[in-house]
Amino acid sequence: MILPSAYFQASIPADRAVFRCKNDIITYCQYRQHTEQLAHVLAQTKAQTVALMTENNYFFAVALMAALHAGLNIILPGNICSATAQKLQEEGAIVVSDLALTGAIPIRGHQDVGHSLPAFSPSSAHLWFYTSGSSGEPKRIHRTFANLEEELRLLQGILPEGEEAEVFCTSFFHYAYGIIYGLLLPLSRGILSDTTSYVSPVDFLARIDELTPPQTLAWIVTTPSFIRVWAANADICKLRSRPLRIQCAGAPLPIEAAAHIQRETDATFVEIYGSSETGLIAHRNPLATQEWTPFREVTLTPSADGGMRIDSPCIPPGEHAYPGDNAQLLPNGNFLLLPRADNVVKIADKRISLYEIEQRLETSEFVEQAAVLKQERKKRSILTAVAVPTPAGMELLRQQGGQAYRKALIGHLTRYLPAVLIPKKWRFIGNMPTNSRGKTDTATLHRLFDTKDYLPVLTTLDATPECIIAKALYLKDSPWVTGHFPEHPITPGVLILLSLSMLTKQYWGAGICCIQRIKFNNPVVPGDEVYLILRRRGERLDVLLSRTPDGSTPACKGVCRLAS
Amino acid sequence: MRDVTLLRAMTDSTENLICELQKLVVETLDLEDISPEEIGADTPLFSDNGLGLDSIDAMELGVALKRRYKITITAETENVDQHFSTLASLAAFIRSQAN
Numbered sequence: 001m002i003l004p005s006a007y008f009q010a011s012i013p014a015d016r017a018v019f020r021c022k023n024d025i026i027t028y029c030q031y032r033q034h035t036e037q038l039a040h041v042l043a044q045t046k047a048q049t050v051a052l053m054t055e056n057n058y059f060f061a062v063a064l065m066a067a068l069h070a071g072l073n074i075i076l077p078g079n080i081c082s083a084t085a086q087k088l089q090e091e092g093a094i095v096v097s098d099l100a101l102t103g104a105i106p107i108r109g110h111q112d113v114g115h116s117l118p119a120f121s122p123s124s125a126h127l128w129f130y131t132s133g134s135s136g137e138p139k140r141i142h143r144t145f146a147n148l149e150e151e152l153r154l155l156q157g158i159l160p161e162g163e164e165a166e167v168f169c170t171s172f173f174h175y176a177y178g179i180i181y182g183l184l185l186p187l188s189r190g191i192l193s194d195t196t197s198y199v200s201p202v203d204f205l206a207r208i209d210e211l212t213p214p215q216t217l218a219w220i221v222t223t224p225s226f227i228r229v230w231a232a233n234a235d236i237c238k239l240r241s242r243p244l245r246i247q248c249a250g251a252p253l254p255i256e257a258a259a260h261i262q263r264e265t266d267a268t269f270v271e272i273y274g275s276s277e278t279g280l281i282a283h284r285n286p287l288a289t290q291e292w293t294p295f296r297e298v299t300l301t302p303s304a305d306g307g308m309r310i311d312s313p314c315i316p317p318g319e320h321a322y323p324g325d326n327a328q329l330l331p332n333g334n335f336l337l338l339p340r341a342d343n344v345v346k347i348a349d350k351r352i353s354l355y356e357i358e359q360r361l362e363t364s365e366f367v368e369q370a371a372v373l374k375q376e377r378k379k380r381s382i383l384t385a386v387a388v389p390t391p392a393g394m395e396l397l398r399q400q401g402g403q404a405y406r407k408a409l410i411g412h413l414t415r416y417l418p419a420v421l422i423p424k425k426w427r428f429i430g431n432m433p434t435n436s437r438g439k440t441d442t443a444t445l446h447r448l449f450d451t452k453d454y455l456p457v458l459t460t461l462d463a464t465p466e467c468i469i470a471k472a473l474y475l476k477d478s479p480w481v482t483g484h485f486p487e488h489p490i491t492p493g494v495l496i497l498l499s500l501s502m503l504t505k506q507y508w509g510a511g512i513c514c515i516q517r518i519k520f521n522n523p524v525v526p527g528d529e530v531y532l533i534l535r536r537r538g539e540r541l542d543v544l545l546s547r548t549p550d551g552s553t554p555a556c557k558g559v560c561r562l563a564s
Numbered sequence: 565m566r567d568v569t570l571l572r573a574m575t576d577s578t579e580n581l582i583c584e585l586q587k588l589v590v591e592t593l594d595l596e597d598i599s600p601e602e603i604g605a606d607t608p609l610f611s612d613n614g615l616g617l618d619s620i621d622a623m624e625l626g627v628a629l630k631r632r633y634k635i636t637i638t639a640e641t642e643n644v645d646q647h648f649s650t651l652a653s654l655a656a657f658i659r660s661q662a663n
Contacts, residue, residue: 348618348619348620377594378594378624380620380624402597403597403598406597410612410616411612414612414616418618419610419616419617419618419619420618420619420620422616422618424596425596426596426597452596
């Protein structure tokens with residue numbers, strides 16, 4: 001194992017392929033040169049703290065190592081927007097970015113000055129991460145680089161030595177998960193890492209198949225949301241003939257999806273339990289056991305509130321971590337995870353775990369995945385639920401509409417829960433929204449309840465910065481539809497535009513502000529499923545509704561404008 | 565002196581009173597997925613086969629009825645479960661309070 005803090009002192013061949021950037025290979029020599037150039041510029045600034053705000057994973061790899069070698073404290077902000085950059089600069093940090101942020105130091109384009117890269121002390125290198133905020137406000141977390149190297153050391157203990165492999169990480173490198181698995185782990189094992197960012201899980205599979213030699217282990221580092229999409233995608237079969245390891249973290253793994261992928265591909269699964277706050281805690285093969293095995297040197301102690309305290313070399317000395325989950329410690333040293341302690345809410349004086357309700361819902365034949373939220377309705381706390389239907393659930397929605405589906409789910413829950421704990425409001429979506437770290441995007445879920453009436457059931461098939469393709473099922477009993485030509489019901493244009501706007505807001509952060517032209521070629525009947533194909537060119541948005549995913553059977557075509 | 569709203573409830577037709585209660589239930593409880601006219605006079609309010617309301621909904625409804633018709637209906641009211649079982653029985657209870 002090569003320690004990343006001594007990476008540039010190790011004897012590594014100059015032409016060793018280190019990163020793949022789209023279709024190009026970055027060699028060790030090039031990586032070293034880019035890092036040296038930036039480290040020299042950073043050392044000249046005399047600053048103490050640098051914020052790394054990068055969009056491109058390779059540039060992040062350069063910026064991180066340059067900042068470490070320049071002896072700077074490192075902030076990894078939770079977002080890369082200009083307001084955050086300005087705030088950090090006002091607080092005295094310099095900003096390094098591959099974006100056009102005012103006052104930021106660019107990553108490339110610096111002079112070659114032959115700046116050397118001596119080893120740095122990992123215990124004196126401080127980093128501040130921000131959590132995703134999936135369960136509340138983002139938290140700032142302090143780690144030293146030595147803590148991250150400890151994570152690598154623990155990981156080495158469970159991984160085979162000397163593998164010929166390429167790592168494909170779906171997480172951005174500037175998150176703790178991405179740094180460890182996308183960047184530092186491949187560097188420490190001398191294996192290639194793909195730095196391309198993937199918004200679309202489907203493109204990702206095609207790329208692995210195209211780029212990696214068939215005998216090379218494709219080591220996919222990902223999150224449950226990607227696994228769900230792959231399981232539903234027939235192309236996973238393409239990876240059948242190659243060695244494949246799928247490593248997953250961030251949220252509970254969907255076991256049925258993982259089992260399906262394993263049947264189709266013979267992949268091995270490694271599930272990691274840990275977080276930005278705690279570092280690595282435990283691992284398991286999720287298809288073989290429910291028990292988690294703690295990493296060597298990680299100690300779990302039950303805490304008074306039923307949770308657990310973590311002592312580990314992955315967190316700064318003298319500090320403890322509390323992962324917020326309840327665990328049942330087993331006599332063999334392993335443990336079982338119980339619902340999150342902070343996921344327990346009180347409704348009408350009854351305590352209930354939202355996780356438990358979600359689990360109950362997911363036992364229904366009509367629910368693939370569920371999220372239950374606590375919201376305020378007038379001065380009262382109520383539970384609301386978002387359900388992703390199974391194919392049977394989708395059929396029920398198509399044939400009978402939202403009310404019948406909701407009643408079926410309420411009927412199912414009533415077998416287990418008292419009436420006050422049954423969700424009062426329901427939304428149905430084709431896939432659970434996730435953030436860039438693959439965690440359920442709770443803010444988007446809450447926003448679904450901003451509009452009162454039944455919305456179309458949207459399933460995103462692909463979302464990139466340029467294009468969104470989604471399937472929409474317009475429900476028969478939506479109040480938008482009822483009374484609209486009762487004898488010959490059609491989906492009103494306003495509802496179609498609302499569904500387009502929901503997608504652009506979710507993926508591009510901008511709604512539709514103006515319709516330049518729109519033509520309805522043939523009516524969309526409630527109960528129909530249609531494909532929404534949105535292509536963006538700056539603020540111009542080309543819209544196509546089609547009965548087929550290739551756009552060849554248009555129902556509506558138009559040009560709109562996105563809000564800036 | 566009797567409240568004007570209650571007097572109107574007494575003299576109005578049962579059909580109109582139920583229509584008023586339909587709106588009251590939907591607005592008070594912020595019900596989605598159901599329009600006022602979809603709640604039939606005999607739709608069970610608290611059964612899973614009906615609206616599936618819960619005990620907190622009953623309290624909120626009790627407060628709304630008090631505000632609207634100046635009648636008091638609490639857990640201690642005799643046959644409270646029966647009064648709250650449907651809109652028809654609720655309308656009958658409101659009318660009985662005027663007698």
